[in-house]
Amino acid sequence: MRWINTRPSSGARLALAVLPFAAVLVAYVIGSAERLAVNPQDKLLPSFAGFADAINRMAFLPDARSGEYLLWLDTGASLTRLFSGLGIAVAIALVIGMLIGMLPAMRAFLAPFVATISMVPPLALLPILFIIMGLGEASKVALIVIGVTPIMVRDLALTAISLPREQIIKAETLGGNSWQIGLRVVLPQILPRLFNCLRLQIGPAWLFLIAAEAISSDAGLGYRIFLVRRYLAMDVIFPYVIWITLLAVTTDFLLDRLRIAIFPWSELEKNA
Template identity: 65%
Template structure:
């Protein structure tokens, strides 16, 4: 049998998927042991025991100044900003994406400017947002919206525009209005794609969030990472980076599960 036709079973996929993670851990442990053998006070690659102490301090020990558990307070601060930005982006995308995909006049009006805005590097706008909106929560949320929404709109409008024309024609022959076609024919096809689009934009959204928090914030995961970097506290930075990754993975799995629950028919033709 050719290799192209050999598919691993569930157990084999689990083992194969675990091997790269195991290799990363082993490489880190070997490099850390080598550096610590030469310099026991080395901070670049801390031992696992240092990670354990840092996690206990950040997650399970109240801060002496505020009394808060820093990891959890940082997490909720960051997630609040992230969810607000993604929520606003989803609403704007649904409205603009449907309008551009369904209405040719709106497509001619808005599609060029959306394509242009999507090419602007969002992080380059961060100083402008801080000047115009201040250093508070608004500028951080707006950065996420600006960074994510244009790509979501373009993706959703292309999905809507690529729907089989026969679906629209059949609805028109049944005397459906434009509003009814958008609501009953297009919207059910667009919603699962919007959820998948949000999944794809989780990485950029976290990037914009952490960049904004690093410059101006008094709480948040990005704020904490850039605060402790001046002390070379890699025992805190590495766990925070791992925690951000776990949050992103959990949100991705949650959105995927939501899409499968609400739209179980989506993906029956090989789409994921």
């Protein structure tokens, strides 16, 4: 039996999925124990008790100065910026991606420009955005939009281009105009890809958001991480990083479930 044809059972798949996480956890416990044995005040690898105390302080006790629950304040600020940026990016990418994918003239006009823009490092534009748009919310949202939109446009355009030409010809034979073909033939088939494309951009979107918050903000997960780093507060930084990861994973999972619920046939095609 070749390994390429070997499929693990359900239990084996679960064990294999858990194994890397368990290995990282064990390695951390060992490293933390060794460092704390040498120096009980060590801040680099705090104990789990230190994590629990920091989480309780940030999430369940009001801040002495502001009276806010800092973790939830930061989470709300970051998610508002993230979803605002992704929402704008989705709207732009869907329209421009369909135009490039459907219309040869628009492809000749916009495709080279979008391809070039997609190669610009978004973080290099951050100082320019702060200068032009100021240090408020607009520049942070704009960085997310600039960072993820060109990639999504190219992905959706390629998806539209790859649709079987026979479908377009049949729609034309039945009397459909360009508007009807776009809405009834192209759009339903690229929407599932839009969900997957959005899932792939969640990680980069978080990266751009944290970078923007670290430079100029008064609340947000990225802001808090860079604020406490000066105190080597790893007991706060590690939980914040894990919390960001959990938010990203949850968003990815919900988008995938939503895609399957709205377009169940897309899952059948994937498993075919």
